[in-house]
Amino acid sequence: MDALEESVLASVWRQGGFAFCQLMRKCRSDPSMAEEAHDLAWEQLHLGDWHQVDCAWRDGYALACVYWAEELRRKGDHAEATRVLDMGLMMGGLAFRPRLNAAISSLSQASEPPSAVRGDDQLTVQVASSTSFCPFVLPPGSLQGPPMRTMAFPSIQKFLQELFAPGVPAILTDTMAHWPAMEKWKDLSYFHKIAGNRTVPVEVGETYLAEGWKQELMTMSRFLDRIHDPGDSTSRAYLAQHPLFDQIPELQRDIVTPDYCACGDGELHSINAWFGPSGTVTPLHHDPHHNLLAQVVGTKYVRLYSPELSDSLHPFSDPMLQNSSQLDLDKPDYERFPLAEKLAFVDCVLGEGQMLYIPPKWWHYVKSLSPSFSVSFWWRSS
Ligand SMILES: O=C(O)CCC(=O)C(=O)O
Structure with missing residues (x-):
């Protein structure tokens, strides 16, 4: 030894x-x-x-x-x-x-490369184009307010002064065109080829707050099958919040950590993959980190509420869920949570090649409108 x-x-x-x-x-x-x-x-x-x-x-x-x-x-x-x-x-x-x-x-x-689980034609299906919206219903009141602030490739100084320091969310465009992932990840067969036989953790169910939700380990090939055929919402599979890039270094080479993550103390906490079919929902919650949510493939609806509104969003009292709201935005019960009905929020449809800056503690709800692959970069600042 x-x-x-x-x-x-x-x-x-x-x-x-x-x-x-x-x-x-x-x-x-x-x-x-x-x-x-x-x-x-x-x-x-x-x-x-x-x-x-x-x-x-x-x-x-x-x-x-x-x-x-x-x-x-x-x-x-x-x-x-x-x-x-x-x-x-x-x-x-x-x-x-x-x-x-x-x-x-x-x-x-x-080893032999993993054999195709489905017909080759289906494995080369394009995951999505930014215009292919699915018919999922958005939460009531969506996309009716003023559009979210958008900045095209801001300088670090502009990002720092106008977004990071005051804690203002915004969409950043033109910052990801050079990522190899932007081309490579559109084709599901790419994942099949480089990682088809790798085991990954997958969340199965409507949302992590829903009854019957569970985590399963499956090969990437089986998971890709579930993107083609997601089934009903209770069996929807979401490779969510997983440090896939630590596990599969080939995929790490396809992405680039944005320079903005050096703002503040610049200590990167985690880079996570969020890969799934249309209709995945991450319920309203907040995180303690700065976050750049980079949309590589497909589109997602994102809604944000300011941290000042936390009390009115009725966080769970269970310590494990204290950062999640009891308000289900897809079926809001405003009789039970009347304070939540009139709260101001900002929302957007995050398109391919766009990043969303989510400041720490901002509440966010995310729903995929097509098959989608996003990457989140979380970093700390004291
Ligand atoms: O994309 C999602 O489904 C959720 C992303 C998220 O919650 C995050 O990046 O913190």
């Missing part, structure tokens, strides 16, 4: 993971032990609150994934090996991320 592996095992040992460490040491002579070690670490990740899981266990889990995937590869099960490595990337710590990525890339070179 190398120095990094030894140091991670020493940390897991200090956390009481004696059996795990013994199994991992045995892996050298008996690689089949890796699966048992993996299962043990998996249990540890699921014992309590995710945020309380010690980093040592997350790194230990990732290491077990590396070993188990090697064993699966030796046995010729490349698909399962890739799934295990993806689980390591999604659930494991950062220490073995380069090893996991290297193993995935070596596996993909050694």
Whole structure:
């Protein structure tokens, strides 16, 4: 074992993971032990609150994934090996991320490209054009006020002075034309080709507040199928708020972090993918970060309410949902929430190649009007 592996095992040992460490040491002579070690670490990740899981266990889990995937590869099960490595990337710590990525890339070179799940013709279907609106109903009162402020490729100074410092939302145009994603992502077969056999977490259901909503792990190919055939709203699949670009570096090369994210302390918190069919809804909520929501493919309706209106938007009292409103904008119950009826908001249809600046704490509701791929850049400022 190398120095990094030894140091991670020493940390897991200090956390009481004696059996795990013994199994991992045995892996050298008996690689089949890796699966048992993996299962043990998996249990540890699921014992309590995710945020309380010690980093040592997350790194230990990732290491077990590396070993188990090697064993699966030796046995010729490349698909399962890739799934295990993806689980390591999604659930494991950062220490073995380069090893996991290297193993995935070596596996993909050694494997056949994923075979088409549907007919080839359908896999080359264009995801959407900015004019192809679907017939989804927008929340009452939408798009009736003055248009949202729009700036064409503002300088950093203008962005800082007119939007960032005063906390003013606005659409930024002409800032993404140079992204390779603008061309490449229009074609679903691209995702199929570079990531068809990769496992991704997908939200299934009407919204994360709806009954029956759940998260599922599925291969990208299966998810792409669900974009073609979304089914009814209760089975709608949304690859939402996932750091896909950490998981699949090829996709990271297709996007460019906007220079605006250097404003303030300039510490990038996360870059997330929001990829789904028409009709996905992210209910009214707010986040603590500055946000640039970049619309790469398709169109989305976005409605924003100022943080000053928070009380009238009736946040949930449950600590897990305190940043979400009880007001369902698609079926607003103004008898129950009368204060919310007359509140001022700004809204827009965010088109391909446009970014929306959402200042911290601004409430936002988002509905996709076509198959859509957006990227959010969240950054902090004290
Ligand atoms: O695009 C969406 O569905 C939601 C985006 C969002 O909530 C965010 O970027 O914070």
